[in-house]
Amino acid sequence: MIRTQELSKSFYSDEIETLALNKVNVAIEKGEFIAVMGPSGCGKTTLLNILGLLDSPTIGKYWFDGIETSGLNDLQKTRLRKGRIGFVFQSFNLIEELSVYQNIELPLLYLGISSRERKRNVAETMEKLRIAHRRKYYPNQLSGGQQQKVAIARAIITKPILILADEPTGNLDSLNGEEIMELITGLNIDGTTIVMVTHSVTYADRAHRVIQLFDGRIVSENLRKAI
Numbered sequence: 001m002i003r004t005q006e007l008s009k010s011f012y013s014d015e016i017e018t019l020a021l022n023k024v025n026v027a028i029e030k031g032e033f034i035a036v037m038g039p040s041g042c043g044k045t046t047l048l049n050i051l052g053l054l055d056s057p058t059i060g061k062y063w064f065d066g067i068e069t070s071g072l073n074d075l076q077k078t079r080l081r082k083g084r085i086g087f088v089f090q091s092f093n094l095i096e097e098l099s100v101y102q103n104i105e106l107p108l109l110y111l112g113i114s115s116r117e118r119k120r121n122v123a124e125t126m127e128k129l130r131i132a133h134r135r136k137y138y139p140n141q142l143s144g145g146q147q148q149k150v151a152i153a154r155a156i157i158t159k160p161i162l163i164l165a166d167e168p169t170g171n172l173d174s175l176n177g178e179e180i181m182e183l184i185t186g187l188n189i190d191g192t193t194i195v196m197v198t199h200s201v202t203y204a205d206r207a208h209r210v211i212q213l214f215d216g217r218i219v220s221e222n223l224r225k226a227i
Helices: 044-051 074-081 100-110 115-128 144-156 174-189
Strands: 002-013 016-024 033-037 059-064 085-089 162-166 193-197 209-214 217-223
Touching: 002 044, 016 044, 016 217, 033 044, 044 059, 044 162, 044 193, 085 144, 100 115, 100 144, 115 144, 144 174, 162 174, 174 193
Parallel strands: 033 193, 033 209, 085 162, 162 193
Antiparallel strands: 002 016, 002 059, 209 217
């Protein structure tokens, strides 16, 4: 599903080059659960952004679901990403002016799904994540764990083939963090490919494979469990 070849990413400021990724080669099969680890600033989020077609490499190639993406423009990347890649962020990234229901519904609106189908899909997703009773609440009325459940519901509402999770438990206590990890693990068991950035060795142990980054390079890949 995912393959990169000599993937590198540089950022420039005041004529200073910062190499965030340095010749990264990785292959991820459909249905895998991958944990990406490494110290702060090693390129984990940059890699996730490129895999999610939110950013482009400076050099190198990236194939997503068999499509080589380096020659695509922003509109083409948006079309490729839409409905196929779901994102879960540490900071939740919910829209404060929208209710729980409306936040979850939003990706379906972008896809032009009919009102009737949207209502059914949102209702089913909220029931699955046990947040239906919060449907009329707004993000500032929810706990961190509840906000992250809404973020996951929004990420999975289109039934994407890939979920990219950037420190999804980073702002949660251990109890809520464990519940979120159970949800993510369950999605993978159901067949969704997961790539998760984490600092937690405990949570990384749930993955099939752990990729360690350091200074923008992959320094190790450890198989934890068979798919």
